[in-house]
Amino acid sequence: MNKQKPDLSYFALRLKEFLSVSFPEKLNDFKFITMRSQLAESAYEYAFKEGHSISYCAEIAESILFEELTFSKFDLLFKVICSEFSLVIDDDDIQPLALQMLSECESVFTGYDFNEYFEDSSDYDVLYTELTGSIQIWIEEHGLQ
Structure with missing residues (x-):
């Protein structure tokens, strides 16, 4: 061998x-x-x-x-944008917008415990909803709709 x-x-x-x-x-x-x-x-x-x-x-x-790299804020933002804003945001603009939203939504992420089980928790759904609202407001404020 x-x-x-x-x-x-x-x-x-x-x-x-x-x-x-x-x-x-x-x-x-x-x-x-x-x-x-x-x-x-x-x-x-x-x-x-x-x-x-x-x-x-x-x-x-x-x-x-990969220790402690179990939950990706970027992946969640990317998912929210793809799922909730695909009619508004061009495919080529999704990744750059998700990167932009990392800093724009930082305050939304505070207070959550991002452990390996977070995606299966009810907090995940709450965060998803909060991020959707924050992104919607940002899109409206920046005239992307």
Whole structure:
């Protein structure tokens, strides 16, 4: 069995790919990316040296790489815009608007506990409704309707 560890830059690339899709606000946080990828790499190497399988080593590394990145505000904003405003916002404008709304709606996000179970909670529905209202007001104020 060939036990070959991934290229050392693999973990940083994997994290950057994930951040670009779901946490674009963290994409330029080089300290965060470097720290997480180095911790993941170290965990992978340690598990590898202990004789664990490649898949187990990767599982351990990814658990560190993506720790506390379970709920994406950007993903929720993107979903709200796609679901509630698809007749008003062009497809090409959805991602830029969702990025804009990250800062515009920051006060709406305060007070919620974003844990791994948040999407299954009643708070998720309340937040979804609050975000829909906030985006609607922003769209009207900026003449996008």
